[in-house]
Amino acid sequence: MFTAFLIKYAEIGVKGKNRYLFEEALVRQIKYALKRCEGEFKVTWRDGRIYVHALSEFDYEETVDNLKTVFGISSICPVVQTQDEGFEKLARDLVNYVDRHYEDKNLTFKVHTRRARKNYPMNSMEVNRELGGAVLDAFPQMSVDVHTPQVMLNVEIREKIYIYSTEIPGPGGMPVGSNGKAMLLLSGGIDSPVAGYMIARRGVKIDAVYFHAPPYTSDRARDKVIDLARRVSRYAGPVYLHVINFTDIQLYIYEKCPHEELTIIMRRYMMRIAERIAVENECLGLITGESIGQVASQTVQSLAVTNEVCSLPVFRPLIGFDKMEIVELSERIGTYETSILPYEDCCTIFVAEHPVTKPSLKIIRRHEQNLEEKINTLVQKALDTDEMIIVRWDRP
Ligand code: ATP
Ligand code: MG
Numbered sequence: 001m002f003t004a005f006l007i008k009y010a011e012i013g014v015k016g017k018n019r020y021l022f023e024e025a026l027v028r029q030i031k032y033a034l035k036r037c038e039g040e041f042k043v044t045w046r047d048g049r050i051y052v053h054a055l056s057e058f059d060y061e062e063t064v065d066n067l068k069t070v071f072g073i074s075s076i077c078p079v080v081q082t083q084d085e086g087f088e089k090l091a092r093d094l095v096n097y098v099d100r101h102y103e104d105k106n107l108t109f110k111v112h113t114r115r116a117r118k119n120y121p122m123n124s125m126e127v128n129r130e131l132g133g134a135v136l137d138a139f140p141q142m143s144v145d146v147h148t149p150q151v152m153l154n155v156e157i158r159e160k161i162y163i164y165s166t167e168i169p170g171p172g173g174m175p176v177g178s179n180g181k182a183m184l185l186l187s188g189g190i191d192s193p194v195a196g197y198m199i200a201r202r203g204v205k206i207d208a209v210y211f212h213a214p215p216y217t218s219d220r221a222r223d224k225v226i227d228l229a230r231r232v233s234r235y236a237g238p239v240y241l242h243v244i245n246f247t248d249i250q251l252y253i254y255e256k257c258p259h260e261e262l263t264i265i266m267r268r269y270m271m272r273i274a275e276r277i278a279v280e281n282e283c284l285g286l287i288t289g290e291s292i293g294q295v296a297s298q299t300v301q302s303l304a305v306t307n308e309v310c311s312l313p314v315f316r317p318l319i320g321f322d323k324m325e326i327v328e329l330s331e332r333i334g335t336y337e338t339s340i341l342p343y344e345d346c347c348t349i350f351v352a353e354h355p356v357t358k359p360s361l362k363i364i365r366r367h368e369q370n371l372e373e374k375i376n377t378l379v380q381k382a383l384d385t386d387e388m389i390i391v392r393w394d395r396p
Pocket of ligand 1: 186209211
């Protein structure tokens with residue numbers, strides 16, 4: 001019975017001169033999400049309103065589910081469209097709408113009319129009053145409540161007339177592509193996919209880098225990260241995932257540096273390499289899943305020492321979150337089940353029993369000098385192993 005959706009967007013509505021760019025990005029992302037749905041659709045965009053029109057049979061649930069992945073959408077309103085054939089016809093259409101959508105008529109309601117076409121012969125107040133009267137005549141059990149109605153009957157008078165009363169919440173945020181690009185350090189854990197989701201939700205396009213350490217980490221661990229990237233790409237659009245072989249660097253650090261500093265030095269090399277790949281790929285920042293105090297390498301002191309090697313800004317959207325909150329988010333966005341699969345990630349292999357929790361930058365730098373002989377060659381070799389995989393939700 002619904003043949004179209006009105007797409008509402010809150011935040012991007014207030015962007016002044018840039019508004020056009022945001023709307024354009026939103027329309028692009030909506031079209032991209034609809035490609036995954038059965039059926040043919042047309043997206044129209046005029047006067048600050050975006051409509052998705054179904055041109056063929058379509059699967060309502062599937063379409064709504066996919067629209068719910070488009071950042072920038074604040075709500076999705078399934079609408080019934082009718083032709084403007086005079087007020088009598090409109091009143092009949094509205095009564096029909098109420099009849100079909102609300103089995104139990106013991107409801108309070110309000111009619112809210114928006115008249116985009118100012119040549120309509122009645123003003124909005126008059127339309128509200130008359131339509132309200134028509135609904136009351138048809139269903140005497142219903143009553144008007146202008147302050148907190150149970151049902152808000154929205155009527156938009158444009159070239160066609162649109163009727164809706166349901167608003168399905170969208171994911172909010174801003175459309176991907178409206179805010180530059182950043183490089184996500186994506187591991188197989190719970191945190192980094194959520195971090196990627198959160199930054200993408202602010203309109204940032206995401207590339208990703210994964211460091212693996214074969215044979216210490218398995219192909220299954222790598223596949224798990226690819227699957228996580230795919231789950232993030234459901235919201236963020238196609239993700240260019242760089243897989244980097246980190247084994248020799250890890251072994252070299254293990255050989256040359258105190259074992260309790262291994263993790264922190266390793267993290268510094270990950271950040272350095274990620275930054276180089278980021279710069280080559282026009283990313284303007286790095287993203288990690290770090291959160292203060294979660295593990296030894298995420299104390300404030302450790303974060304400061306890790307951060308010191310980067311000049312790009314590092315976005316850490318989970319920095320103030322408790323683990324439980326991160327878990328809840330990951331369940332909601334659909335990454336949790338994959339994240340908790342047990343395959344080794346490269347950090348857990350060489351982990352010391354008592355890693356430093358308050359590393360001193362001076363000491364870490366001094367120990368990194370032990371690596372002088374070979375590290376630049378090894379970093380270059382690691383960069384040369386870059387295997388770039390384009391990951392999409394619709395194509396695993
Ligand atoms: P996550 O749950 O994201 O794995 P974590 O709690 O295990 O995080 P760490 O292992 O300290 O934390 O890693 C901190 C961050 O460093 C991760 O959130 C991720 O952004 C990045 N990172 C860690 N290991 C890797 C890896 N093998 N490849 C790419 N990035 C990594
Ligand atoms: Mg991890």
